[in-house]
Amino acid sequence: ACPEFFTLRFGYFADGWGSFEEETYEFGSNYLYTDDFEGATSWAHVSGESNASVGDWILDDPLGTEAQPEDDVTPDPGNQCLFTAQNPDNSLGGGDVDGGLVVARSGAYDLSGHPEARLRLQRWFTNWDPTDGDTGDYYQLKVRENSGSSDVILEEIDHTGSATGWTEVEFRLADYVTVGSGIEFS
Helix, strand or coil: CCCCCCEEEEEEEECCCEEEEEEEECCCCCCCCCCCCCCCCCCCECCCHHHCCCCCCCEEHHHCCCCCCCCCCCCCCCCEEEEECCCCCCCCCCCCCCCCCCCCCCCEEECCCCCCCEEEEEEEEEECCCCCCCCCCCEEEEEECCCCCCCEEEEEEECCCCEEEEEEEEEHHHHHCCCCCCEECC
């Protein structure tokens, strides 16, 4: 976002009556919500929806390996991201998700009045051996209208794929759900 500001002056006129309002905006600031995971976040591991034996979602500074990033994408001094377990021994299979699935979910976002709202994020998914035939290795990004509605898949990388590296993706939410006051992501 550009650090410059601009002011718009709105005029309202009717039957000899008039009024003016001024609103100040920042150039390029079209974000309703942002989360760089460098501090408090609404995202959390959901143990009730997760059943893996290893790999709970955590918010931390990851220890880098060939399969896991050392650094996130936020500017320095930022270094935290949401990922599935540390790998302190630097082994390729250490700290990854095994024996099931793990779910992280956001809190609810109020997007009422923003029918063109979009989700933009950076993601990293490594499937170390996409040829091993393990159909349990996959990544899904989901959205739901509220905590009582079903999840809708925004993006999926199946067991034959891998996206090792930070990749920016963007989705127009109205293409998937009715945009309203309780939008959640997982």
